[in-house]
Amino acid sequence: MQYKLMTTAMKKAFALTAILLTILLPNNAHHLDEADKIIGLWLTQCKDGNVEIFKVGNKYHGRLKWATDMYNTDKTSKIDINNPDPRLKNRPIHNFVFMNDFEYKDGIWDNGKIYDARTGESYDCFMKYVNGKIIIRAYIGMHVFGRSEEWDRIK
Numbered sequence: 723m724q725y726k727l728m729t730t731a732m733k734k735a736f737a738l739t740a741i742l743l744t745i746l747l748p749n750n751a752h753h754l755d756e757a758d759k760i761i762g763l764w765l766t767q768c769k770d771g772n773v774e775i776f777k778v779g780n781k782y783h784g785r786l787k788w789a790t791d792m793y794n795t796d797k798t799s800k801i802d803i804n805n806p807d808p809r810l811k812n813r814p815i816h817n818f819v820f821m822n823d824f825e826y827k828d829g830i831w832d833n834g835k836i837y838d839a840r841t842g843e844s845y846d847c848f849m850k851y852v853n854g855k856i857i858i859r860a861y862i863g864m865h866v867f868g869r870s871e872e873w874d875r876i877k
Contacts, residue, residue, distance in 0.1 A: 757826035760849060760856055763787065764873040772876060773821070775856075782831055782849075784821030786839075792816050804842030815839050824849060836860050 760782060764773045771789035775782060786792065792800055792815050799814035824834035829850065836847040836858070845860035845868065854875060861868025 756829070760831060760851055763876040764856060765876050766873055767871040773873065775821075780825065781822075782824040782826070782834070783819050784836075785817055785819045786815060787817065789815070802839050802842075804839060806842050821847065 758777065760775050761777055762775060764775060765771075766773060770791070772787040773784045774787050775784050777783075794800055799816040801811065802813045802815055802818070803811055805811050805813075818839075820837040820839065822835050822837075824831035824847070831849040834847045834849070835844055837844045838860075845862060847858060847860045848865075849859070850857045856873050856875075857870055858873060859865060859868055859870045
């Protein structure tokens with residue numbers, strides 16, 4: 723009889739655990755799906771470049787996969803000649819990470835940096851996902867002092 727009572731108690735505990743997991747896990751999974759939905763390949767607003775957004779740990783980054791002007795006439799990758807750091811002036815721009823350290827919170831990927839190889843300048847940056855596109859806002863100091871681009875998903 724005592725064995726039967728323990729079995730009933732165990733069944734109730736198991737059922738309660740299953741109900742709690744059913745309620746709690748989808749909410750957490752939704753948050754993960756929400757944060758990771760920017761991962762993939764994106765076409766820049768001017769249609770002159772492809773950027774791969776990827777995740778390392780809890781931070782999101784972007785690398786240049788293709789651009790209309792990324793190769794020299796001899797098919798070698800152009801280099802980062804405008805970089806203010808002399809040690810980085812010879813790095814190829816193909817596949818280099820130029821977006822760094824974005825953190826997801828409440829629908830925005832914020833606290834990131836974006837580097838413009840054409841000018842050698844770095845900017846504070848955040849991203850938003852709107853209607854299947856990402857909006858990139860690069861700025862200096864305050865959000866109002868900057869410019870935005872809208873990128874389309876490739877895959």
